[in-house]
Amino acid sequence: xxxxxxxxxxxxxxxxxxxxxxxxxxxxxxxxxxxxxxxxxxxxxxxxxxxxxxxxxxxxxxxxxxxxxxxxxxxxxxxxxxxxxxxxxxxxxxxxxxxxxxxxxxxxxxxxxxxxxxxxxxxxxxxxxxxxxxxxxxxxxxxxxxxxxxxxxxxxxxxxxxxxxxxxxxxxxxxxxxxxxxxxxxxxxxxxxxxxxxxxxxxxxxxxxxxxxxxxxxxxxxxxxxxxxxxxxxxxxxxxxxxxxxxxxxxxxxxxxxxxxxxxxxxxxxxxxxxxxxxxxxxxxxxxxxxxxxxxxxxxxxxxxxxxxxxxxxxxxxxxxxxxxxxxxxxxxxxxxxxxxxxxxxxxxxxxxxxxxxxxxxxxxxxxxxxxxxxxxxxxxxxxxxxxxxxxxxxxxxxxxxxxxxxxxxxxxxxxxxxxxxxxxxxxxxxxxxxxxxxxxxxxxxxxxxxxxxxxxxxxxxxxxxxxxxxxxxxxxxxxxxxxxxxxxxxxxxxxxxxxxxx
Amino acid sequence: xxxxxxxxxxxxxxxxxxxxxxxxxxxxxxxxxxxxxxxxxxxxxxxxxxxxxxxxxxxxxxxxxxxxxxxxxxxxxxxxxxxxxxxxxxxxxxxxxxxxxxxxxxxxxxxxxxxxxxxxxxxxxxxxxxxxxxxxxxxxxxxxxxxxxxxxxxxxxxxxxxxxxxxxxxxxxxxxxxxxxxxxxxxxxxxxxxxxxxxxxxxxxxxxxxxxxxxxxxxxxxxxxxxxxxxxxxxxxxxxxxxxxxxxxxxxxxxxxxxxxxxxxxxxxxxxxxxxxxxxxxxxxxxxxxxxxxxxxxxxxxxxxxxxxxxxxxxxxxxxxxx
Numbered sequence: 001x002x003x004x005x006x007x008x009x010x011x012x013x014x015x016x017x018x019x020x021x022x023x024x025x026x027x028x029x030x031x032x033x034x035x036x037x038x039x040x041x042x043x044x045x046x047x048x049x050x051x052x053x054x055x056x057x058x059x060x061x062x063x064x065x066x067x068x069x070x071x072x073x074x075x076x077x078x079x080x081x082x083x084x085x086x087x088x089x090x091x092x093x094x095x096x097x098x099x100x101x102x103x104x105x106x107x108x109x110x111x112x113x114x115x116x117x118x119x120x121x122x123x124x125x126x127x128x129x130x131x132x133x134x135x136x137x138x139x140x141x142x143x144x145x146x147x148x149x150x151x152x153x154x155x156x157x158x159x160x161x162x163x164x165x166x167x168x169x170x171x172x173x174x175x176x177x178x179x180x181x182x183x184x185x186x187x188x189x190x191x192x193x194x195x196x197x198x199x200x201x202x203x204x205x206x207x208x209x210x211x212x213x214x215x216x217x218x219x220x221x222x223x224x225x226x227x228x229x230x231x232x233x234x235x236x237x238x239x240x241x242x243x244x245x246x247x248x249x250x251x252x253x254x255x256x257x258x259x260x261x262x263x264x265x266x267x268x269x270x271x272x273x274x275x276x277x278x279x280x281x282x283x284x285x286x287x288x289x290x291x292x293x294x295x296x297x298x299x300x301x302x303x304x305x306x307x308x309x310x311x312x313x314x315x316x317x318x319x320x321x322x323x324x325x326x327x328x329x330x331x332x333x334x335x336x337x338x339x340x341x342x343x344x345x346x347x348x349x350x351x352x353x354x355x356x357x358x359x360x361x362x363x364x365x366x367x368x369x370x371x372x373x374x375x376x377x378x379x380x381x382x383x384x385x386x387x388x389x390x391x392x393x394x395x396x397x398x399x400x401x402x403x404x405x406x407x408x409x410x411x412x413x414x415x416x417x418x419x420x421x422x423x424x425x426x427x428x429x430x431x432x433x434x435x436x437x438x439x440x441x442x443x444x445x446x447x448x449x450x451x452x453x454x455x456x457x458x459x460x461x462x463x464x465x466x467x468x469x470x471x472x473x474x475x476x477x478x479x480x481x482x483x484x485x486x487x488x489x490x491x492x493x494x495x496x497x498x499x500x501x502x503x
Numbered sequence: 504x505x506x507x508x509x510x511x512x513x514x515x516x517x518x519x520x521x522x523x524x525x526x527x528x529x530x531x532x533x534x535x536x537x538x539x540x541x542x543x544x545x546x547x548x549x550x551x552x553x554x555x556x557x558x559x560x561x562x563x564x565x566x567x568x569x570x571x572x573x574x575x576x577x578x579x580x581x582x583x584x585x586x587x588x589x590x591x592x593x594x595x596x597x598x599x600x601x602x603x604x605x606x607x608x609x610x611x612x613x614x615x616x617x618x619x620x621x622x623x624x625x626x627x628x629x630x631x632x633x634x635x636x637x638x639x640x641x642x643x644x645x646x647x648x649x650x651x652x653x654x655x656x657x658x659x660x661x662x663x664x665x666x667x668x669x670x671x672x673x674x675x676x677x678x679x680x681x682x683x684x685x686x687x688x689x690x691x692x693x694x695x696x697x698x699x700x701x702x703x704x705x706x707x708x709x710x711x712x713x714x715x716x717x718x719x720x721x722x723x724x725x726x727x728x729x730x731x732x733x734x735x736x737x738x739x740x741x742x743x744x745x746x747x748x749x750x751x752x753x754x755x756x757x758x759x760x761x762x763x764x765x766x767x768x769x770x771x772x773x774x775x776x777x778x779x780x781x782x783x784x785x786x787x788x789x790x791x792x793x794x795x796x797x798x799x800x801x802x803x804x805x806x807x808x809x810x811x812x813x814x815x816x817x818x819x820x821x822x823x824x825x826x
Contacts, residue, residue: 302709304708304709324708324709324710324711325711325712325713327711328711334709336709341703341705341706342705342706342709343706343709344706345699345702345703345706345707346703347702347770348698348699348702352695352699356695356699356707356710356712357710357711359692359695359696360692363691363692366691366692367686367690367691368690368691368692368695410710
């Protein structure tokens with residue numbers, strides 16, 4: 001094999017006394033696709049950021065095409081030919097595609113004026129190369145997440161990048177968008193570019209990666225070549241132990257209808273109507289492409305946004321629109337998609353986040369009893385096995401999985417009759433994922449009506465008794481557990497097989 | 504590290520800063536800690552402290568109220584007008600002022616939450632409108648505290664002997680208001696909802712907190728504190744003119760709140776901190792007059808706050824790095 005494009009030797013990095021990377025070495029060759037895996041907090045992002053000049057390693061060396069060097073900034077990395085695509089895409093919403101591709105390196109004429117024509121022409125060529133058929137003057141704000149991802153790749157190509165690093169590129173993409181992204185990645189590989197990406201999704205990795213690097217607790221735990229890629233081996237390297245296979249699921253008998261949504265119209269799709277119902281003790285999955293209107297429907301049902309029209313009733317009683325407090329009182333709970341901005345208050349303690357939705361319960365006399373809050377928080381924290389140094393720790397300092405347990409756990413004490421979980425395991429590691437799944441299943445077993453919105457098809461298929469598939473704001477179809485497969489869901493989600501919802 | 508410890512630590516740092524400031528001023532000018540000197544500091548701390556407390560409720564929500572000074576001017580000219588021209592009793596005049604203040608605060612809150620106007624903009628308009636109303640209502644003359652209400656001056660503003668030390672009653676009033684505010688903020692559902700709303704309004708809404716109601720209440724409280732302070736400031740001076748009475752007072756209040764550890768980004772404030780902050784503001788005002796010259800007052804206060812916030816930023820960066 002030829003010499004590596006980039007070689008990292010003994011990279012260590014500490015943040016505020018915490019060891020994020022400990023003596024990690026890895027080589028990256030041209031024309032290969034390398035996946036980096038590991039649980040949350042394993043140091044994947046930190047390693048990527050050290051390679052891309054975002055962070056400076058405390059010790060260790062980087063060798064780029066045979067030369068030892070320090071990558072002191074992202075700009076330096078870009079000059080060398082290393083492009084880094086952040087998980088939260090770094091595009092300016094208010095600018096168009098061409099301006100974003102050339103942001104910070106604008107082409108100029110006469111020394112100071114923007115050469116918009118040249119930028120558009122070069123952008124058009126790049127978009128053509130990656131098969132993104134949109135005009136170069138499209139504002140980024142009107143693009144889907146998947147399209148934005150491709151614009152980032154166009155930007156990387158415009159830098160003549162030899163190495164493209166992507167931090168969880170597929171976390172917000174639907175299966176269709178992921179397939180498009182991967183075909184672009186394969187083209188990049190053919191062109192001799194080294195593509196490095198972080199992902200939590202094993203099926204994706206077995207589909208595209210030539211090699212997998214696994215990290216755990218900041219250390220390198222192993223590398224697997226294409227022939228060795230088996231889900232079990234990846235998982236056991238990630239968690240450092242062999243996980244038991246998922247237990248066969250008991251069949252659930254759905255109870256009476258708890259939530260009935262009829263003819264709901266939201267601002268996202270004002271012309272489309274959505275009707276469905278949720279039954280006690282049943283887990284209903286909501287599948288669909290990102291932007292299919294699932295989150296908007298959940299927000300409208302919970303009262304965050306006011307729907308344009310439609311009725312929502314809980315146990316037969318119509319719910320007042322636009323009032324989350326009344327929705328909670330009626331027995332509804334929502335664990336929102338954006339954990340960091342909506343689900344939790346990151347700079348408040350675990351106990352304060354757990355108690356916020358039901359503070360009145362702790363203040364029967366009008367004055368809050370902190371002792372009662374602490375007791376309840378200790379109990380919840382133990383029963384959810386939230387791993388932290390105590391209930392006074394700030395939620396923002398927890399790992400993704402533990403944060404999600406807090407976001408979910410805060411509703412449990414209210415024993416909601418209906419719970420809607422929007423992307424419950426996004427950015428959550430494999431171990432915590434299983435815990436969250438069993439929590440969801442025990443909720444259903446105790447008679448709660450559960451709706452799981454997820455872009456992770458494996459998750460939907462694993463959890464759901466019944467799957468609602470949304471397409472552009474309306475119900476494209478309902479699948480029973482027997483009918484459901486990745487193919488049948490995707491057909492409905494992409495709108496390729498119109499099918500009447502089951503009555 | 505937990506949040507509780509962090510906030511206590513911050514209060515301790517502010518208290519230490521206040522102690523250093525007091526010591527330096529006393530060393531430079533012994534008259535600074537004379538009985539009279541302390542009495543003056545406490546009186547100004549009391550007067551400005553009430554509006555600082557009020558504005559800190561708004562600051563917790565991430566908002567701001569620029570109209571406080573004008574509202575003080577309006578309330579100060581309105582009080583004698585209500586008593587004299589409308590023949591209201593003291594109690595009814597105060598009740599009218601409280602009700603009008605609550606209405607003004609509610610209007611600010613409604614414009615900010617329902618129409619989603621920016622707090623800066625809404626209260627900037629308030630600043631002009633209430634100043635204008637104060638001039639229209641008060642005319643171009645000094646509005647005096649009527650003879651019948653002169654007793655209020657000795658009751659509310661003059662010093663009450665407490666052992667050897669004369670403590671101005673406004674300062675005692677501030678302590679009572681601060682104690683009530685602290686209980687309200689830290690031990691009631693409403694207070695927790697206010698803090699949660701300031702930290703992350705979206706997440707609070709997703710938790711079932713009526714964030715609009717919470718924010719409106721903060722503006723109402725702020726205006727009520729301003730309205731009552733207007734009467735107290737009037738009692739202190741004995742007369743008020745609509746054109747200038749209370750000008751820029753909101754800025755002194757905001758300065759006190761910021762020195763006391765409130766973050767203008769919202770979500771962070773403590774009643775003890777605000778008390779210490781306003782004491783610092785009052786001390787600096789007093790010290791500059793005694794030690795240098797009165798006209799240096801604003802210059803020194805501004806520099807002091809700037810040094811304070813820069814030191815705070817550098818200190819917290821240092822702490823987070825060494826952790």
